[in-house]
Amino acid sequence: MSEITSFRALVVRKNEEKFTTSVEELSLGDLPKHGVTVQTDYSTINYKDGLVIKGQGGVVKSWPHIPGIDLAGTVLDSDSPDFSPGDRVVMTSLKASEAAWGGYSQYARLEADWLTKLPDEISSHQAMAIGTAGFSAMMALAALEEQGLSPDNEGEVLVTGAAGGVGNIAVALFASAGYRVAASTGRPEIGQFLLDLGASSIVSREELQTLPKGPLGSARWAGAVDNVGGVILANLLAGLHSRATCACVGLAASAKFEATVIPFLLRGVKMVGIDSGSYPVSKRFDLWKRLSRQLPLEKLEAISSAAGLSELPDLSDKILAGKISGRVVIDVSK
Template sequence: MEKFSALLLQETDENVTHSIQEITTDQLSEGDVLIKTSYSSINYKDSLAVQKKGGVIRSYPMIPGIDVSGTVVSSSNDSFKPGDSVLVTGYGLGVSHTGGFSEYVRVPSEWVVPLPAELTEKAAMVLGTAGFTAALCIDGLEQHGLSENKNASILVTGASGGVASLSIGMLKKAGYTNITALTRKKESEAALKQLGASEVLLLEDFMPEKIRPLGKQDFDFVLDTVGGEVLAAALPLISYGGSAAICGNAGGIGLNTTVLPFILRGVNLLGIDSVNVEMTKRKAIWKRMAAEWAIADTALVNEITLQEAPQTFAALQQGAHIGRTIIKFS
């Protein structure tokens, strides 16, 4: 195969550099399925991957990109044939295994999800890891009572980010009518209401001077993408028997709280991981995203080329990014 383009990370003594280079398949990690990339997407985790101490990548050189959709070029596994449309998210992709910011990706067949018939390769990456994570959060909350009340009060934190904005769209699509979006970006209020938020709260108005162990029971469920002090402030506001699904740490990995919401109100704290989900559940969640939670056409999306990716990395790190950014490969 001729050379092809990829965004390659390399480590120096003082920094991690990234540049688009021409490489060969010999520089891809091992796997039994070779995929020609159609689209990838840029997640917050990818913006950490290009930093020296981002805590994502430990071995260089590496191609980042934790998502990819495309067509199978070759496979030694009979489950996949040339021309099949597929997607891959999570596992070690773009972390310990060369990832999606490349015109070709090679992965183990155990990681590959056949693209649901209702989804295009573009739509799959509009959703990507962010959508998959959002869907896992909603699925977790539904298993803890959300599905029984379409008018339940739901707080979604970090609302202008990829996971949260897709969560709002999916919740609206699923018929939930009482969705509160929490954001620090006043300029995103109109877009969030268009996505499905019935109310938008600004972070400056939400955060108290001092977080009390228990507060008014304002929300039945919380979908938290931020962590840190935002999650600590939300937990005391959850109604009796309610639940919080947590999936992010942009606000910090610490959680300064008390046991009172859990032992006096029976609140459930649901940790959501999207990386190592077993394949049966993975396929089931993608099927729901392709059908009853299909929102790719209404999501906040920006389409770019691989050459434009560094600007998105910077915007994510500066907290200036809204919605989803996907990379189109020719």
């Protein structure tokens, strides 16, 4: 690696209480001393990345910092027996962009426990079109099926916040797995796009914000993937079929919700939390392998767009304002 004299990275610096972000030239000597050295092909942007780029949320404690909780690339050098030069690897949603430098860099040096070998069927670009969002959607599918969800169950699977990255991939993934999917969005103009991804019906955000007349609504949903929280989460719980489960993935609307225990007592509904950051490393490859089989990879092109490192500050404003649809793949060479 001695021939690598410099590389580009997006660096966030803090001067007193002011944060600045720019693309800088770094050397391998600037990276952590130990770990697995990865040549990054692509990264992506998540809500947490937007917070770090803007110096918000108290996510990072040490500056300067390279954000990026996701990356896909190739191992150049390793101090771990689990990885060898040439291995294609992916990292999603772990400690990078918090306790360590992350994926917005042409080279990264990372702890081996943060990396997963990438299945041959998935390219680096596709891996970042999936990213933490798609991995979370896959976790939600696996969790709901563990709770008894089956394509034979009565009703549709509701996906809220379907315009976002998790929502887009959840719609395509569940539909491909044989489920009838109701996609909920506050953006009616993308209804046909969601139908093209595999949704069987479109549910307006306003409909889900309307409170049922009592503690129970009509039993409509075989299961649910909720990305928004708030009143919509409370209402969908009241509309689940008996013994059905909601996978809670996000809080785009609110971290709080007010509900009664009646759906739990009379219908035996359940909630499961999806925390992709703590998902066991030993099980991650199996989920990536399942993604390679069940997610229609050809649909990732429609779900994702492309950008370079220099565009990340603007993208962070957009993602924090809820103005990004689908997934954005970051080409770290640009």
